Amino acid sequence: MADAPFVSVSGLDIDLEVPGGRLHAVRDSSFDIALGETLCIVGESGSGKSMTALGLMGLLPSNAHRSARRLRVGNHDLLSLNRREMADLMGREMAMIFQEPMTSLNPCYTVGNQMSEMLIRHLRMGRRPALTLARDWLDRVGIPPTAGRLDQYPHQLSGGLRQRVMIAMMLMCSPKLIIADEPTTALDVTIQAQILHLLAGLQRELGITMIFITHDLGVVSRIADRVAVMYAGQIVEMGRTREILRDPQHPYTRGLLECVPAPGKTRPGAHLGTIPGTVPSLVGQLSGCGFAGRCPHAAVGCRGEIPALTVRADGRQVRCLFTPDALWSAA
Amino acid sequence: MLRFLLRRAGLALLVALCVSMLTFALLNITIDPALAMAGEDATDQDIQALRVAMGFDRPAHVRYLDWLQSVLQGDFGVSPYFGLPVSDLIMDRMPVTVTLGALATAFAVIIGVPLGVVAAIYPNTLIDRVSLSVAVFGQAIPNFWFSLMLIILLAVQFPIFPVSGTEGFSSFILPTIVLGTNAIPPIMRLTRTGMLDVLSSDYIRTAWAKGLQPRQVFFKHALRNAIVPVVAVAAIQAANMFGGSIVVEAVFALHGIGMLAYESIQRSDIPTMQAVILIFSLFFIGFSALSDVINAYLDPRIRVS
């Protein structure tokens, strides 16, 4: 990566105020994404994937606190923008597709209304041309223009259709960065593949940089250029997709992949497995490696200090005190 | 939408019919109309004669249908106490009460909704606290005391408004404030909780993600969803205020429906009581139907289900 990365996140911390104290949803997260590249974020439920995405977009819930050393998208330093400037970017330069298609559209307004208001806002289009463009975009995401969908309300559409509407809406203003947070998790298996195909196709066609959050290793192997593995709010391993899937170096990543029948040859629908044990409480500080309690290779040193994310020879980053050679033989 | 309206109107009609039947039955069970009409020093014979002459000796259902038929023709009978047709009394009293009701409703909505919205946009700030205090104040304060305070301050000490009466618009201002203040707290609080709820919803997050301006997010996307339960409550408040308030009408010497109800109850004036109760219930039925129609317009999910 000789050029400056398109997205650059450094030292992102997200705390949530919860009844028991402060929940550290994301700790010291750093990653860069080159222009046009797809980064997949994987990890168990609750590992902080959505919070990372929402933190980057500035869409955190009201009980959240965000801090970071650097948050850059393109030429924009997100940390120095005020709310108005941020609003100008959102939907225009960077857009997000949510995990919850059923509830992410406003029940009171028609599809056409919700789509066109974005064009009116960012591209200063008139209402009529905006509706025409919205219709074209629906066609583009596989919703035929004949069906009068523009005049329908969200409750008249299935989850798959709603997610298509969302994808069309969020891509309409040609953002340079799209964050897709498990866009297919809430949908039927048959619909999942279609939506994924659609999104991946559009991303390639439009040359968009993408952050894709998923549980599905099949999806990872198909669309990701690089993968970041999150555990208990931290990125524990990050690197090129092939290398991570073939040769995981963090015990957690390895654990996830071992649950899959043939690592590296995953098919769509192959999910991350489960590892025995439970995630440490995110409330309060960690005293050592967050995975130590579940790690089959944990040593005394693992509980004493939080391992740093270190760069290994092949450029991949791993948050573990040990190298794979020390942990398991290459057999 | 048309089917929805027709169904809603049919339901309203049915409820109105039930209410009229119930009112008629209750009043005729609890009060002997002949006795009430004859006055205190009438003999048994006089009463019996009156009973036959007025047709009170006929079976109740016959009398009800008879009454209903006249009512449908706009004839509520003659008030034995006032010696005037009840419809004249109503027409005479109605404008004052309706004017006051409309003004008070408007006042409560114009103050209550924005206060609730602002409180929800800035929760747990000074603004929120102040509007919450307004709500508590509005709820706790007795009408008669508030009326007197306003009169002393704004009509006597600083004679800006008339003390009482119905001359001109300015004489409605103080009663509007008193009556409307009662309705502010429920409207304000429901708007606040509704907005807080909606503001943390997924579709509002989407609206922010689209880069919409705060005013679009708050007023176009959030308020429309949050206002639906408020409409229903505001309608009940409005019906209450359109039915007239005895205290406010008494203090400000406004001769409206509230006073008429009071007077007719005192004199066991059955025809007037029946008319007043019917009108009161018609306001309720009308306003709740209106709120359903408004909500069906606001939220498409109500329209279809």
Ligand SMILES: Nc1ncnc2c1ncn2[C@@H]1O[C@H](COP(=O)(O)OP(=O)(O)OP(=O)(O)O)[C@@H](O)[C@H]1O
């Ligand atoms: N609004 C909130 N208030 C308090 N805690 C929250 C809130 N939203 C999420 N959390 C907590 O923050 C942590 C990270 O949540 P996040 O939604 O980022 O997980 P995720 O990796 O996206 O999981 P999933 O795969 O289930 O979507 C979890 O422990 C979760 O319980």
Ligand SMILES: [Mg+2]
């Ligand atoms: Mg999530």
